[in-house]
Amino acid sequence: MSMFNITEGLDQAIGQVRDFTKQINDLGKRGLRKDLLSQIIALGPQQGAQLADFLSSQSTASLNQSAQRGGHRRGRAK
Structure with a gap:
């Protein structure tokens, strides 16, 4: 293996x-939830980038809907 x-x-x-x-x-x-961001970060730049790339291609509304389906909205009253 060379230095190059x-x-x-x-x-x-x-x-x-x-x-x-x-x-x-x-x-x-x-606006992706911090817990979901942490999970993507934990996957690392190789595997996490694939998921981040997919999520980046989603509309903001779709991104937020998907995130809400994955868990409850903490600390937010309607």
Whole structure:
């Protein structure tokens, strides 16, 4: 394994983490519940990115509906 291969692999890993961080931040700004964000983060940048990518493609209304079906809304009165 050459130094070039190691550097290239690290660059790819860093890019993956940056993209994943951006996806998580965007989903948080769109109102995805913190517990769901934590679960996606726990999956890591490889597996979690796939789920984050899918959720990012959903409309904000659809995203919030899906999140509400997955659990109750804590601390919010209607």
